[in-house]
Amino acid sequence: MRKCSNCGFDNDDSSKFCVGCGAVLPEAVSTVATPVAPAPQVKVEAAPSQPAAPRAAATSKTSGLCIAGFVVSIISIPLIGIPAIIGLILSICGLGAANKKNLKGKGFAIAGIIISILTGLLFILVVVLTALGMNEFFDEYGEDIVREVETRSEYEDLNIKKIIKNENWVLERQGSYLVFESGNRFRYYETYGDDDSSYYEGTYEIYVGRDAIEYVSEDLEEYGVTEEEIEELLAADKDYCEENFVCIVLNNESCMVDGVNTLDEEVMTPYIGNYLVDGDESGLDLTNMNQATHVYFVPEDQYDD
Structure with a gap:
């Protein structure tokens, strides 16, 4: 039976038009399967192998x-x-x-x-x-440097302490007379050639070179002279050097005037300065630390009154 899609009437299978409404009936679909031709087989040939890519050239080294x-x-x-x-x-x-x-x-x-x-x-x-x-x-500065070297070498070989002890010294211009005696004792006369009337006497100490610098800056620290100040003093004159730096300490036990001691107590008088040599002449270029005055002593045999 062929059913009309327009009015729903059932028609014979051989009818081409609907009896009920006259509409054209669709063609009957054949139920016989159309044979399908087999797909042709395609022969796949292997692609030719590609040559291996060349390796990158080795990197050059650094020298x-x-x-x-x-x-x-x-x-x-x-x-x-x-x-x-x-x-x-x-x-x-x-x-x-x-x-x-x-x-x-x-x-x-x-x-x-x-x-x-x-x-x-x-x-x-x-x-x-x-x-x-x-x-x-x-x-x-060459001459000063040479002179300083010569000065140092000149005094290094001298026993300055012994030289001072073995001399009698006269104060220039004033004529005072300093005599170093045995037993580390001294007499300091007011006037050269007058050894009876007025003089100081007592014991003495002599320091030379580095010993003198340390004694002044440490043992005599109450005077306020430092090692740096001494070194500046030595550098101020080409004739000064550590080797000829001296400190002479006079411990005055008595002051005799016309045979009478006028000193109530012992008084220490330190002198600092340099022992100088100029050819055949020598001298003690000193400062009296108690009075802050400059004095210059020469050996007795060089003194011309």
């Missing part, structure tokens, strides 16, 4: 000489001198090796060459300026 020359040239900047020459040689050798063997590092070598040359020129400039400066320095 060790180039690096070494650059490093040494950098080090030579603060040191100047010999390192700059070594850096220049290494850099030149490294550049040659890099060009010959196609190595890396040419930039380091070129930088090393430039730095080494500049550093070498700086070294030459420093040497020239130093030489000129030293010439001027010695022209101005």
Whole structure:
């Protein structure tokens, strides 16, 4: 039966038009399966194998000489001198090796060459300026330096303490007379040649060189003279040096005037200064620390009254 899709009337299978409404009936669908032709088989041929990609060429190495020359040239900047020459040689050798063997590092070598040359020129400039400066320095201070060295060597071989003890000393201009006696005792007369009327007497101590400096700055600290001040004093005159620096301490036990002791208690009088030698003449260039006055003693045989 063929059912009309328009009115729903059932028609015979052979009818082409609907009996109920006259509508055209659809063609009957054949139930016989149409044979399907088999799909043709396609023969797949294997694609030809591709050749392996070539490996990248090995990276060229960096020249060790180039690096070494650059490093040494950098080090030579603060040191100047010999390192700059070594850096220049290494850099030149490294550049040659890099060009010959196609190595890396040419930039380091070129930088090393430039730095080494500049550093070498700086070294030459420093040497020239130093030489000129030293010439001027010695022209101005050379004589003083030589004199100071000679002064030190002159007094190093002297037993200054013994020389002072073995001499009688006369104060220039005033004519006072200092006599060192045995047993570390002294007499200090008011007038040279008058050894009876007025004089001080007591014991004495003599310090020379480093011992004198330490004694003054430490044992006589109440006078306020420091080691630095003594060194400044010694540097102020080319004839002064540590080797001829002396400290003479007179411990006055009595002051005799016309045979009578006028001193109630012992009085210490320290003198500091230098023992000086000029050819055949010598002297004690001293300062009385109690009175802050300058005095100059000469040996008795050099005194001309």
